[in-house]
Amino acid sequence: MERLKLAFVAIALVVLSGCSPIDESQIKRLALPVGSTDRTDFVWDLWLGAWIAVLVIFLLVFGLIIYAMIRYRRRSADEVPSQVRYNLPIEALYTFAPVVIVAVFFYHTVTAQNAITEKVDNPDHTIEVVGSKWQWAFNYLDEDAVDGVNVFDQGTPRDIADLYLPVDESVRFNLISPDVIHSFWIPEFYFKMDVIPGRGPQENSFDLTPTREGVFTGRCAELCGMYHSRMLFTVHVVSRAEYDQHLVEQQERGMIGAPAGSDEAKTIAGLDEETSEEEN
Numbered sequence: 001m002e003r004l005k006l007a008f009v010a011i012a013l014v015v016l017s018g019c020s021p022i023d024e025s026q027i028k029r030l031a032l033p034v035g036s037t038d039r040t041d042f043v044w045d046l047w048l049g050a051w052i053a054v055l056v057i058f059l060l061v062f063g064l065i066i067y068a069m070i071r072y073r074r075r076s077a078d079e080v081p082s083q084v085r086y087n088l089p090i091e092a093l094y095t096f097a098p099v100v101i102v103a104v105f106f107y108h109t110v111t112a113q114n115a116i117t118e119k120v121d122n123p124d125h126t127i128e129v130v131g132s133k134w135q136w137a138f139n140y141l142d143e144d145a146v147d148g149v150n151v152f153d154q155g156t157p158r159d160i161a162d163l164y165l166p167v168d169e170s171v172r173f174n175l176i177s178p179d180v181i182h183s184f185w186i187p188e189f190y191f192k193m194d195v196i197p198g199r200g201p202q203e204n205s206f207d208l209t210p211t212r213e214g215v216f217t218g219r220c221a222e223l224c225g226m227y228h229s230r231m232l233f234t235v236h237v238v239s240r241a242e243y244d245q246h247l248v249e250q251q252e253r254g255m256i257g258a259p260a261g262s263d264e265a266k267t268i269a270g271l272d273e274e275t276s277e278e279e280n
């Protein structure tokens with residue numbers, strides 16, 4: 001008995017240690033962070049709808065189970081409740097019902113996905129996102145960027161990259177990778193898209209408009225190799241003036257051009273040491 005108690009305490013500790021301090025507003029959003037783009041409402045509607053559907057199905061199924069347990073229970077020691085097999089209408093129902101449920105989920109998922117990935121006609125800004133082992137480069141491809149030249153932000157496995165976005169202005173993201181599959185994910189945007197080598201702006205591109213200023217953490221959401229966990233980046237959603245200011249600063253720092261990634265593929269994270277064959 002003592003051992004059992006100990007086991008319970010141990011399990012409770014493990015489970016509870018996984019919990020962050022309770023943020024009540026997050027409970028209201030059913031564990032989603034605060035949405036921060038013009039597309040997040042579609043995801044929220046899908047998320048809330050799915051939870052309501054799941055709750056209704058849960059109550060219905062458990063209600064019927066409990067009803068059957070009580071209504072058809074054995075009432076005396078010598079009586080066996082009636083045994084029923086091969087009830088065709090019931091079997092047809094529980095084949096048909098899940099198909100309907102999946103079809104409804106599918107319909108709403110596709111509708112939401114189409115709305116989320118809808119392209120705008122003329123995005124205010126275009127940013128090329130380069131995911132490579134194991135960091136990100138962001139090429140600000142605005143035609144009017146700074147004196148007609150492109151500037152960029154780039155990280156290393158030691159110093160993560162910054163991404164600047166102007167609030168309330170539409171941005172097109174073109175995702176490219178020179179090496180393996182990565183995935184560009186900003187949790188507050190309720191969106192991620194894989195970054196796939198060999199695919200260009202035609203296939204791997206999406207538009208959105210950030211609607212809330214703030215600093216968010218972006219991640220790589222596809223296990224891409226040894227230092228996958230270092231593929232973090234910091235997203236700064238700022239005013240247009242601050243955005244322009246940042247581009248000018250990048251130009252002054254000499255961050256001009258459009259890196260295609262992969263330089264960092266040769267760098268050992270945290271050491272900044274080359275490990276290419278020429279040196280060994």
Ligand SMILES: [Cu+2]
Pocket residue numbers: 131134181182183220221222223224228231
């Ligand atoms: Cu990655």
